[in-house]
Amino acid sequence: MPASQTFLIVGASLAGAKAAETLRAEGFDGRVVLLGDEPQRPYERPPLSKEYLRGEKDFDAAAVHSAGFYDEQQIELRASTVVTGVDPGASEVTLSSGERIGYDRLLVATGAAPRRLSVPGADLDGVHYLRSVTDADTLRHAIGPSSEVVVIGAGWIGAEVAASARQLGATVAMVELAAVPLERVLGPEVGAIYRDLHAEHGVDLHFGVGVDALLGSTAVEAVRLSDGTVLSATAVVVGVGVTPRVELAEAAGLAVDNGIVVDEHLQTSAPGVFAAGDVANAFHPRYGTRIRLEHWSAALNQGPVAARNMLGKATVYDRTPYFFSDQYDFGMEYRGWAPSFEQVVFRGEPASRAFIAFWLRHGRVAAAMNANVWDVGESIEALLQAGRPVTPARLADPEVDLAELAVSSTP
Numbered sequence: 001m002p003a004s005q006t007f008l009i010v011g012a013s014l015a016g017a018k019a020a021e022t023l024r025a026e027g028f029d030g031r032v033v034l035l036g037d038e039p040q041r042p043y044e045r046p047p048l049s050k051e052y053l054r055g056e057k058d059f060d061a062a063a064v065h066s067a068g069f070y071d072e073q074q075i076e077l078r079a080s081t082v083v084t085g086v087d088p089g090a091s092e093v094t095l096s097s098g099e100r101i102g103y104d105r106l107l108v109a110t111g112a113a114p115r116r117l118s119v120p121g122a123d124l125d126g127v128h129y130l131r132s133v134t135d136a137d138t139l140r141h142a143i144g145p146s147s148e149v150v151v152i153g154a155g156w157i158g159a160e161v162a163a164s165a166r167q168l169g170a171t172v173a174m175v176e177l178a179a180v181p182l183e184r185v186l187g188p189e190v191g192a193i194y195r196d197l198h199a200e201h202g203v204d205l206h207f208g209v210g211v212d213a214l215l216g217s218t219a220v221e222a223v224r225l226s227d228g229t230v231l232s233a234t235a236v237v238v239g240v241g242v243t244p245r246v247e248l249a250e251a252a253g254l255a256v257d258n259g260i261v262v263d264e265h266l267q268t269s270a271p272g273v274f275a276a277g278d279v280a281n282a283f284h285p286r287y288g289t290r291i292r293l294e295h296w297s298a299a300l301n302q303g304p305v306a307a308r309n310m311l312g313k314a315t316v317y318d319r320t321p322y323f324f325s326d327q328y329d330f331g332m333e334y335r336g337w338a339p340s341f342e343q344v345v346f347r348g349e350p351a352s353r354a355f356i357a358f359w360l361r362h363g364r365v366a367a368a369m370n371a372n373v374w375d376v377g378e379s380i381e382a383l384l385q386a387g388r389p390v391t392p393a394r395l396a397d398p399e400v401d402l403a404e405l406a407v408s409s410t411p
């Protein structure tokens with residue numbers, strides 16, 4: 001690869017920063033330009049709803065690299081820089097300043113943005129979304145022992161913010177259309193464990209109900225639910241999902257379908273243009289379909305894979321989907337992919353809050369979540385990769401070694 005080449009990365013967050021790091025680690029000595037519209041250097045978002053929001057971790061602890069890393073590695077990090085256009089024909093991007101930068105390879109890692117609430121009052125002051133460190137700083141100031149926080153949406157962000165707000169002493173209510181938190185990913189049985197967890201921590205739960213309006217003159221004062229309930233609020237946090245930031249890709253004519261469409265090499269429909277992280281809807285060889293993951297681990301690991309492919313070192317992204325969540329003293333890791341399943345099997349008692357849950361599809365483990373049970377990741381990974389038939393009884397039996405289930409079929 002001639003040293004005169006320019007590799008551009010749009011989106012200076014986890015996927016983009018790990019790609020830039022990998023380009024250098026793989027020996028690329030051309031120009032690496034990392035363009036991001038946020039003012040900070042790249043950082044990880046998981047702490048924003050957890051330790052950072054609670055003031056237990058500072059920005060440096062969340063940063064992907066040390067402040068000096070980008071200079072040391074001769075990575076041109078350009079913060080507060082908005083990319084307004086990509087022209088794959090001319091191989092250049094345009095910035096909001098009008099500046100154009102040509103590229104030999106381009107990585108689009110523009111991530112995702114929170115879905116907005118569209119009920120009356122949604123633009124009142126005191127209505128928060130949580131994506132950036134700036135959002136977290138604003139939200140942090142709105143949460144304290146005298147605040148009344150209403151969380152709309154009991155997905156991961158909503159559930160984690162509710163837990164952190166309770167830990168900060170706020171009064172918290174949670175409103176969710178589904179019957180339990182996290183139902184879309186975890187299903188009703190495991191979702192119910194999270195419902196009970198929040199109830200035990202004093203969260204006022206409103207499930208199976210929507211939001212009609214946010215009330216207040218300039219700042220939000222209350223939330224009116226579709227069943228007529230009115231919840232008093234000094235702050236509202238909206239966590240109703242995210243949408244991939246595909247505007248640039250769409251305008252550039254790249255194939256887009258629930259994210260930027262990429263193959264198993266994270267290559268888009270345009271030659272020399274790659275996508276990674278939350279914005280990429282990537283073909284996963286193990287599942288034989290495209291999956292768009294909104295997980296820290298996908299950004300962490302897809303960035304490097306995209307970088308290797310930018311360098312022509314054909315690399316497939318085929319990792320098992322993985323994410324984690326921490327709420328109160330309940331931590332978990334989830335591995336696998338189970339968009340549909342027949343049964344959930346527990347190893348350990350859910351009420352004890354230390355267990356492994358297995359999602360079974362066609363008699364095989366499609367996904368597993370270890371909650372407050374640690375050091376089982378490798379065995380679970382082996383089980384998922386092996387894809388062997390298993391019986392619920394053996395899965396549930398703590399006497400049966402998980403690693404053994406990965407190598408021996410059902411008796």
Ligand SMILES: Cc1cc2nc3c(=O)[nH]c(=O)nc-3n(C[C@H](O)[C@H](O)[C@H](O)COP(=O)(O)OP(=O)(O)OC[C@H]3O[C@@H](n4cnc5c(N)ncnc54)[C@H](O)[C@@H]3O)c2cc1C
Nearest residue numbers: 011013014015037045046083111277278294295296299323
């Ligand atoms: C509060 C919070 C908590 C989370 N907790 C967890 C967790 O516990 N576990 C887990 O697995 N995952 C968690 N996640 C998800 C995880 O953080 C994301 O999957 C990850 O950040 C995706 O990284 P990314 O680099 O693909 O995109 P992003 O982090 O979204 O970064 C994309 C970057 O591109 C920039 N950008 C976009 N368009 C442009 C443009 N036109 N010009 C310039 N820059 C642009 C954006 O501003 C942003 O900086 C959490 C997310 C949030 C918000």
